[in-house]
Amino acid sequence: MSKDTFLKGAFILTLAGVVVKIIGSVNRILLSRLLGGEGIGLYQMAYPIYLLALSISSAGIPVAISIIVAEKVALADFRGANRVFRISLGLLTITGIVFTFLLYFGAGWLVENQFVRDPRAYYAIAALAPAIFFVTILSSYRGYFQGLQMMTPTAVSQIFEQLVRVVTMVFLAFYLLPLGLEYAAAGASFGAGPGALAGLLVLMYYYWRYGTALNAKIAMQPIIKQEASGKIILRIIKLALPVSLANIMLPIVSSIDLLIVPARLENAGYTVGQATELFGYLTGMAIALINVPTILTGSLASSLVPAVSEAFTLRDHKRICQRTAMAMRFANLITIPSFVGMCLLATPISQMLYGTPNAGVPIAILSGGVIMLGMHQITTGVLQGLGYTAIPLINMTISAAVKIVMSWTLTAIPAFGIKGAAWATNVDFALAALLNMYFVYRYVGFRINAQDTIKAITAAIIMGAIVLLTYDAVMLKTLHNTMATLVSVCIGGIVYSIVLLLLGGIEQQDIEKLPKIGSKLAHLLGKIGILRK
Incomplete structure (x- = not known):
């Protein structure tokens, strides 16, 4: 067992x-x-x-x-x-x-x-x-x-x-x-x-x-x-209620968006039909897409809760810091290149997935939110593991209130329109993440490792340049957007991984922790000489 x-x-x-x-x-x-x-x-x-x-x-x-x-x-x-x-x-x-x-x-x-x-x-x-x-x-x-x-x-x-x-x-x-x-x-x-x-x-x-x-x-x-049974039941309710309320807040905020964004777009000069269409690009396409990279960060957060709780019970502060750092590093390794790729290929991805290029602008703007959303999930997992389940709820409420004000203000400005609603969503993610980070630093003393983050950013920038060159080359040759986009994404992923390995952004112990294939892959990369111990 x-x-x-x-x-x-x-x-x-x-x-x-x-x-x-x-x-x-x-x-x-x-x-x-x-x-x-x-x-x-x-x-x-x-x-x-x-x-x-x-x-x-x-x-x-x-x-x-x-x-x-x-x-x-x-x-x-x-x-x-x-x-x-x-x-x-x-x-x-x-x-x-x-x-x-x-x-x-x-x-x-x-x-x-x-x-x-x-x-x-x-x-x-x-x-x-x-x-x-x-x-x-x-x-x-x-x-x-x-x-x-x-x-x-x-x-x-x-x-x-x-x-x-x-x-x-x-x-x-x-x-x-x-x-x-x-x-x-x-x-x-x-x-x-x-x-x-x-x-x-x-x-x-x-x-x-x-x-x-x-x-x-x-x-x-x-x-x-x-x-006592009653004490256990009360503790379950006390811990579960803030988490459940935080989860319910997501559809509530979406419902508020439904009331605010289309109406304010009409104030900006759009017709009812145009406002509905733009709202669909933002909520039905762009937001759905940026949630894809956070499947891993959400899983990391779920795994982090009992791991941090165990270490906290044993008063093992060092292990809490280690697990938090590991989760945050892996989150950045995924979300940073996801941001770069989605930002640069926003319009081609929109055309490939949804059959229209018009969701490209909201996707490009919201791509920056991927990093903050991943950070928010990881820090939420840490705080929940420490037993502070109410703190992420309070932070989400504050950030949602700021988002509502910004959506109401920016969306009605003709120069912003739907871009204003997208930026308001980014601010929502960022504020919730930063507030969580403050409390994680306060209770754990954790800070993001600048050296690891710079390595991920460097690898992502190089990947971005290759992605653009690949897309233009394949598009020029085939005139097929889907083919050019898929080839660019695949090559970009390979380039990012290789550069990250060469920079020492991924270590042998990281590879070995992958289920099933980890030890064999680490041994192979070590033989080639591109994996740091």
Whole structure:
């Protein structure tokens, strides 16, 4: 029953995140073609409810459980760690049942009181009820395994959950479509339930698989006085609530953007249609794209929470600094070249992915936010691991308030327009990250390593120059934007990696920590002579 190393766990979660994103993208394409605009509209009226449940259960609760479990494990109190899991499982089972019945019987109330405008969406909302139950229980298992710093169960369960969900959604939507769009949309919504159940069964299997080793550790440990159940429950709530609220803030800020940006664009002189189109370029295309590089930084943050919590419990300040530095360095190694690449190829990428060059300007502006967004995720993980879960929430609230003021002001200025809204989003990311950095420095004493950052920046600048030259050369020869963009991105990635290795920005121990291929790759690069020990 060996736990994953900090970086190995992050890479495992990253791989799972990429697979889940790919499956989700295929699902959106199939479902859109199957249901059409009207059917997707019915489905989207119910889907935010599932997202709300998911944001609470997959963010706040697992983080809280993982922090407490990591503390217990650090003190070799495996009985206490298992007790935290069992108490949380019992609590969340009751919570899941309550919210499942509330949603099922409340679906009609939502329609009758015009919170949901189309009465046909009733079936799609009611069909989500089973998912709420399974997703809530699922969060307890994920928090427990993450607290043990075992990320493989969470990663495998995420993949199975998404796969079963998508297959069920598409099958039921296709099977029920002859009965009417409302039933097809309900079938698509119902798919979330079997998906969550599949993920839960995977985690239950891992719990059974490691049960013998866990019971052996519990049997060997001396009797330790355990915390009262009520105290554990209160601590879970205290830790989970700020994280859940922070996660809910993202859709809230998006909703505020919906109210502010199009209206202020109209004040800047755009028509309603033009304002809607520009808003789509910003939120539906540019923001969706800049979230892609942060799959790794999000995984690093998830892996960082129990790792920091364990070190904090043992009062091992040096290990906290080491893990924070390692996470921040890897975040910069990913986000800095992502910023350069997206900024330089913004318009070609927009044309390749979305079939229009018009999202290029928002993508170019928001690309700078990638670095700050990654920094914000890492620092949030550190603060949560230290038990300061409320601080990132407060910082997000402050930065969101500043963003609202800037969006309101800049978007209405004709010279800025949608660019003003993009810059306001950048300021939001930057302010939240810098506020978090202040508190990380205050509690940990951590500062970003300037030497490592300069190496990453140098490699990214060289990569950028090669990317531009490659794009122009391939475009001149083939006149095919997609081909030129893909070739440029691939060559840019290779150039960045080689330059970084030559500069000593990646060391042997970094490569060795990669799962499966790390040791062999490090040995090969060492033989060539381009890897620093």
